[in-house]
Amino acid sequence: MSFPEDFLWGAATSAFQYEGANLEDGKGWTVADERCQAKSQIQADSSVASDGYHHLEEDVKLMKELGLKSYRFSISWARIFPDGEGEINNAGVIYYQRLIDLLNENHIEPIVTLLHFDIPWALIEKYEGFVSRKCIDAFEKYCRTCFELFGDKVKYWLTINEQNVMVMMADMLGLKKDDPKLNLKFVQCNYHMYLASAKAVIACHEMCPDALIGPCVSYPTLYAETCHPDDVALAYDMQDIMAFAPMETYVNGTIDPIVMNKWIKDKTVPEILENDETILKAGVADYLGVNWYCTQTIGTTSKNGSFNIGVEIDIKKNPFLEYGHWDWSYDPKALKMALKECYARFRKPIMICENGWSEIEEIRDGKIHDSKRIEYLHDHIEQMEKAIDEGVNLIGYQHWSFIDILSSSQGFDKRYGLIFVDRDNFNIKECQRIKKDSFYYYQTIIKNNGLGEENGKQ
Numbered sequence: 001m002s003f004p005e006d007f008l009w010g011a012a013t014s015a016f017q018y019e020g021a022n023l024e025d026g027k028g029w030t031v032a033d034e035r036c037q038a039k040s041q042i043q044a045d046s047s048v049a050s051d052g053y054h055h056l057e058e059d060v061k062l063m064k065e066l067g068l069k070s071y072r073f074s075i076s077w078a079r080i081f082p083d084g085e086g087e088i089n090n091a092g093v094i095y096y097q098r099l100i101d102l103l104n105e106n107h108i109e110p111i112v113t114l115l116h117f118d119i120p121w122a123l124i125e126k127y128e129g130f131v132s133r134k135c136i137d138a139f140e141k142y143c144r145t146c147f148e149l150f151g152d153k154v155k156y157w158l159t160i161n162e163q164n165v166m167v168m169m170a171d172m173l174g175l176k177k178d179d180p181k182l183n184l185k186f187v188q189c190n191y192h193m194y195l196a197s198a199k200a201v202i203a204c205h206e207m208c209p210d211a212l213i214g215p216c217v218s219y220p221t222l223y224a225e226t227c228h229p230d231d232v233a234l235a236y237d238m239q240d241i242m243a244f245a246p247m248e249t250y251v252n253g254t255i256d257p258i259v260m261n262k263w264i265k266d267k268t269v270p271e272i273l274e275n276d277e278t279i280l281k282a283g284v285a286d287y288l289g290v291n292w293y294c295t296q297t298i299g300t301t302s303k304n305g306s307f308n309i310g311v312e313i314d315i316k317k318n319p320f321l322e323y324g325h326w327d328w329s330y331d332p333k334a335l336k337m338a339l340k341e342c343y344a345r346f347r348k349p350i351m352i353c354e355n356g357w358s359e360i361e362e363i364r365d366g367k368i369h370d371s372k373r374i375e376y377l378h379d380h381i382e383q384m385e386k387a388i389d390e391g392v393n394l395i396g397y398q399h400w401s402f403i404d405i406l407s408s409s410q411g412f413d414k415r416y417g418l419i420f421v422d423r424d425n426f427n428i429k430e431c432q433r434i435k436k437d438s439f440y441y442y443q444t445i446i447k448n449n450g451l452g453e454e455n456g457k458q
């Protein structure tokens with residue numbers, strides 16, 4: 001067995017990282033804009049990003065040349081509703097309409113994320129975002145509007161990107177780090193986002209019966225630093241809380257008992273209304289979107305806690321692995337393990353919604369020789385193929401990223417694209433597009449529906 005004929009070979013971006021034009025044509029300010037501005041190194045914020053908003057036709061042409069079967073992008077909620085819930089912004093509707101039409105004309109399946117880190121800022125000011133149930137209503141209205149506007153042209157939807165990461169980072173939720181009620185608010189946002197996601201699923205099933213919709217979960221596989229039972233138990237619990245508990249809620253509509261017990265122990269149980277369970281149960285996902293880049297090795301030996309789960313843990317270097325510039329590990333074999341684990345637990349079709357390798361890159365003789373990304377693609381696709389052979393129902397692969405985009409935390413130096421965008425943190429230049437070596441490599445993969453002979457299939 002190998003990749004199915006209709007396998008969705010794709011690539012991905014998100015609105016605030018790709019579009020730019022963050023205040024153009026009526027778009028409202030978002031949490032992502034605020035975060036990028038706060039972290040910005042000179043111009044490396046969301047004002048220009050990859051200038052995708054002004055390169056639409058050119059970029060879709062490049063997607064076509066690459067041979068993409070699918071393109072995952074996100075709709076910026078505040079481009080449709082600048083204040084999150086009031087009047088529709090027609091210019092925003094026209095932009096996404098044009099993108100979706102161009103994709104369909106070129107036989108590229110649009111995979112649309114409804115929320116990718118960019119909650120409209122107005123909802124933070126009015127309701128503290130997802131701390132309030134009012135934000136669930138606003139999200140439902142926005143999703144219903146998207147299904148109404150684009151539902152006849154989009155088959156694959158994703159509700160919320162990496163809710164499991166957002167609910168550990170105050171600034172991603174529009175909250176203040178020193179808020180004395182931060183832990184309670186994290187839980188409220190988490191619970192309310194589960195409900196929001198379920199409501200989006202219910203609306204999608206009602207309004208677009210032929211479409212498929214799911215969440216997008218961040219799933220770094222965790223290793224224990226040693227085989228000491230305490231370390232192993234910590235890694236096991238962390239993996240549960242971080243990845244499997246959220247998947248459980250999206251896929252089965254129940255709050256994982258480990259999570260509920262933790263809320264009770266921490267005295268952070270959110271308000272649970274009578275109808276909530278029915279909503280969660282009715283809004284279960286059709287497929288599981290998974291963002292998988294690498295493994296993380298964790299231990300308990302120091303106090304530099306990185307995760308907000310009430311345990312002080314430390315991210316360690318795994319002596320058996322190679323690491324990239326930003327200390328992300330290179331561990332392709334773990335991808336097969338991760339896919340098998342997800343499939344064994346949940347038995348839902350899986351879509352890899354993000355997977356990729358970042359580098360600092362520069363143009364040499366008009367080209368970008370990104371050999372490490374090629375190796376990464378090869379090694380991870382090989383493991384995907386093995387996972388399929390071993391029975392996993394993997395339906396697609398959205399490489400992160402289609403084109404160089406603004407990193408969610410490291411400006412424009414951290415490049416993931418198959419296409420180089422000629423700009424840097426300090427100089428925006430013309431944002432000229434230059435195909436990297438990996439563009440041609442991935443083109444062959446797609447053409448062969450897998451590694452094929454020339455790419456080293458054994």
Ligand code: BGP
Nearest residue numbers: 014161162406407408409410414
């Ligand atoms: C995921 C996000 C993406 C992307 C990616 C890489 O968590 O969904 O938006 O940014 O990680 O992360 P970074 O840009 O921080 O390297």
